[in-house]
Amino acid sequence: MDAAELRSRRLFAQGLRGTIPGGADATGPTPPATPAEVVARALAVQAQEYLPAQWGLAQRLPAPTRPVAPAVAAGIDDGTILRTHVLRPTWHFVVPADARWLLELSAPRVRQQMAGTIRKAGWDGDAGRRAVDVVARELAEGHRTRDELGAALVDAGLPREGLMFVLLVAELELVAISGASVGKQRSYAAFDERVPAAPPRPREEALAELVERALLTRGPATTRDLATWSGFTLRDVRAALVEASDRTAGRIAQLDDDEPELWHDAAVASAWSARDDERAARDDDPARVDLLQGYDEYVMGYAMPRAYLQPPGIATPIIPEFPLHAMLIGGTMVGRWAPVVQGARATIRVVPWREFSSAERRSLEERLVEVAEFLDLPSEVVVEPVAPV
Numbered sequence: 001m002d003a004a005e006l007r008s009r010r011l012f013a014q015g016l017r018g019t020i021p022g023g024a025d026a027t028g029p030t031p032p033a034t035p036a037e038v039v040a041r042a043l044a045v046q047a048q049e050y051l052p053a054q055w056g057l058a059q060r061l062p063a064p065t066r067p068v069a070p071a072v073a074a075g076i077d078d079g080t081i082l083r084t085h086v087l088r089p090t091w092h093f094v095v096p097a098d099a100r101w102l103l104e105l106s107a108p109r110v111r112q113q114m115a116g117t118i119r120k121a122g123w124d125g126d127a128g129r130r131a132v133d134v135v136a137r138e139l140a141e142g143h144r145t146r147d148e149l150g151a152a153l154v155d156a157g158l159p160r161e162g163l164m165f166v167l168l169v170a171e172l173e174l175v176a177i178s179g180a181s182v183g184k185q186r187s188y189a190a191f192d193e194r195v196p197a198a199p200p201r202p203r204e205e206a207l208a209e210l211v212e213r214a215l216l217t218r219g220p221a222t223t224r225d226l227a228t229w230s231g232f233t234l235r236d237v238r239a240a241l242v243e244a245s246d247r248t249a250g251r252i253a254q255l256d257d258d259e260p261e262l263w264h265d266a267a268v269a270s271a272w273s274a275r276d277d278e279r280a281a282r283d284d285d286p287a288r289v290d291l292l293q294g295y296d297e298y299v300m301g302y303a304m305p306r307a308y309l310q311p312p313g314i315a316t317p318i319i320p321e322f323p324l325h326a327m328l329i330g331g332t333m334v335g336r337w338a339p340v341v342q343g344a345r346a347t348i349r350v351v352p353w354r355e356f357s358s359a360e361r362r363s364l365e366e367r368l369v370e371v372a373e374f375l376d377l378p379s380e381v382v383v384e385p386v387a388p389v
Contacts, residue, residue, distance in 0.1 A: 001259070006220060007308050007331035008284050012272045013217050013265070014298050015041070015060035016290060017283040020271060032061065035072050036080045036095055043213040044092040044102065046300045047083055050186075051339065052293035052325060053093065057081075058374050059291075068376035076178065079194040083178040083186075084171050088231040089114050099177065099195045105206040107172040109231050114168065121162035123169060131158055131166040136175045139190040143179035149188065207232065207240035212252050212265075215244075218301040219264035220255055226263070228303035287359035290328040291337050291367045299326060309333050311353070314389060324351060329360055339375060346379040348372065352386050 011017050015038065019031045032038045035057040039045050047053035054072040061067070075081045082099050086092050087106045094102060111118075118124050123131060134156045138144050144152070149167065150160040167188065170176035179189030201209075211226055218229065227237045241263055244252040255262045275283065292298055299309065305317040311332045324336035327350065335352040348371055356364060372379035 001220070001255070001262070003308050004284075004330075009220055009264075009269065009272055010218070010298065010308070011290075011331055012275075012283060013219050013268050014301075015217065016292075016298060018062070018279075020268065033065070034080075035061070035067060035075050039081055039093045040095045040098070042217045042297055043098060043210070044087055044094050045297060046295040047091045047093045048295055049293060051341065053091075053295065055339070055371065055374055056293045056296050057093070059370070063370060066370070066374065069374055070376060073181065077180040079178075079180075079189070082194060085110060085168055087229070089168070096195050099191075100174070100198050101201050101206055102210075103172065103174060104200060105203065105210065106231060107174075111169075111172050113231075114165075118165050118169065121165045122159070123162055123165045127158065128166070128169055130156070132170050132173060132175055134158065135166065135170045135188070136190070139176055139188060139193075143182070143187040143189045145182050145185045145187045147185070204239070204243060207236055208243035208247060211237060211240045211263075212244040212248060214301075215252055215263055215265045216268060218297065219268060220262050221264070221302060222259060223261040223263070225302040229301050284330075285363075286330040287357060287363055288330060289360060289363040289367050290326075290331070291371055292326040292328060294325040296326065316389070318389070324349075327352070327364075329356075329363075339371060341375065341377065344377060346372070346375045346377040348375075348379055348381045350381065350383045352383070353389050355386060 012020060015032065032041050035054070038057045038060045045053065045056065051069060054069055054076075058066050058069075058072055076083060079096065081093050082096060083091055083093055084099065084103070086094060086099075086102050087110075089110050115124070118128065131153060134152050135149055138149055138152045146163060146167070150163045153163065153166070154160050167176060170188075174191045176188045177191045177194055179187035179194075181187065210230055210232075214226055214229060215221060218225070223234055223237050223241065226241075227234045230237065241252065251266050253264065253266050255264055299306065302308075309318050309328075309332055311318070311334055318333045324338050326333055327335040327337045334354060335350065337351065338349045340347045340349060348368055350364070350368075368381050
């Protein structure tokens, strides 16, 4: 499979090219219609950068009904979407129905990865247990900001330093999860308040669902891609793919391709193949601009070096990075961009790596209008001089 086809298939599966089959799974009757349904379809969406991550959800919904930033944030505040450390030691959006089993599955791996850091910060052993108990008591009384939880530790005779690691452990132990915002501050809530009770799942079953749901929006993907994205070992991933293929009657399948470990969801692949000529031309327009957050699943859903992102003539691996994000044309990076909000105004900064054609400029202008509408603030666009990489 050449790089152009791989990009086309992934952009389609990712929901960045319009309507695709399904709701929470590939056989569902309707495509996602809300940010929470986007998260449910993707299973887990990397979300370090709060506002850009919300744009990543909104842009996967039809433009006429796309929510603005305050509406997406309201869904996070009310718990329709949750934000926590899961899969890897980084923030992800998840929905309540998936939060418990995903954390039960991945928390031991994350805890193992972070053990040295937690120990160095002084929050292993008895100190860590006492600190998590303090957090649990506070959250039993209501949502609390970081400042409030830090003050509670001090009142209990514990240090405030390293609070982030206490809160990480509280998340991994299913004590804390994201709460409602307090002004501009995010808060934590008691895990059981926001996540429904559910019986534990056998590890093999959970891993099979993990890779099945990952491929729904990230296929085609290699076993290495899935291992990097999920935080699990190649052995775990390979076994889970076999189980997922069995339980879906072959819908999760290995591609007949030169790449020996490239997998996909056959239902999504079938929908991609069934596009009419007009849809295919629109989806695969080589002048189409995408403004993605730097940690978008189109980027972070795959292992390095991510050659599919590479623009022609650039050999050094490109890594989208905060505070600048990924500006793409035809699915490859051609620059960076950033939405900068200060008070009641926004500046959308554009940093191109090359000159754009007239068709590319028109597409960029369309995307900039979409971002400005999402931000729901008076916005100014600043295009910097071309800065080749």
